[in-house]
Amino acid sequence: MTDGPEQSRGDLGADSAPIRRVIVAHPRTLAALGGRQLPAGGREPVTDDLGRQTPLGDIYLRSLMRAQLRLGLAVVGVLVAVLGGLPFLFLAAPALRNAIVAGVPAPWLIIGVAVHPVILTLAFVCLRHAGRNEHDFTDLVERS
Template sequence: MAESDQPPPRARVRVTSPHTTLRPHRRRTVVQEIDEETEIGEVYMRSLIRSQLRLALIVSVVVALLVGGLPILFVLVDLDALQVGPVPLPWWILGAAVYPVLFVIGWVFVAASERNERAFSDLVERP
């Protein structure tokens, strides 16, 4: 076969997906994911809510056991017989000693809750 009998060479054609030309791939930040309420944003929000709920349930159980366990303690130890001045000891415990304990538990709860939120905001603000 002679060289003149060959067809002329074709120009190369580049085949691309139509999806790549419509919108370029851009990486969204976590804040955008949360604001646009995407599935990934919902996962982030659920993780924050779950951690805060877990903390609240732990604190609730601790308070219920401490305050709810006092009557059992009073019955088992028979603290009614002990008196501080004219007032029985259980009244002093319920009237004065419980409140500093509740204050400390509340302070620990707020600190732990802020730590959870700080960790979440650090995660969200990460590039």
């Protein structure tokens, strides 16, 4: 037995040379790669596209930003609907508008106390979905 690359080649024999891979690419492509070798798949990972701000990396980032924007707009929309609906609730229910609970007017209790759990719930949902969006983005980048 011999030491070295001949052991790992199996049945090729001791007299055959190791196989060398050669990149066939345009010189500008090689210059953009900075002389680096491509991975075994023949394509660079998406993380390089993100880091070098290539058009493909921009597409991936735009998809993440669109997902986060949709989430933010949905949360703000729900918050506006809840807070904007309170005046209509008070107009529709005059008994609620004039009610007093423990010496405090009911509208004050609703606006000052009942709205805060809604806001905290929306913040929790937003945070959870934003983390899920980022996790999905990371999975997408790592799979590519």
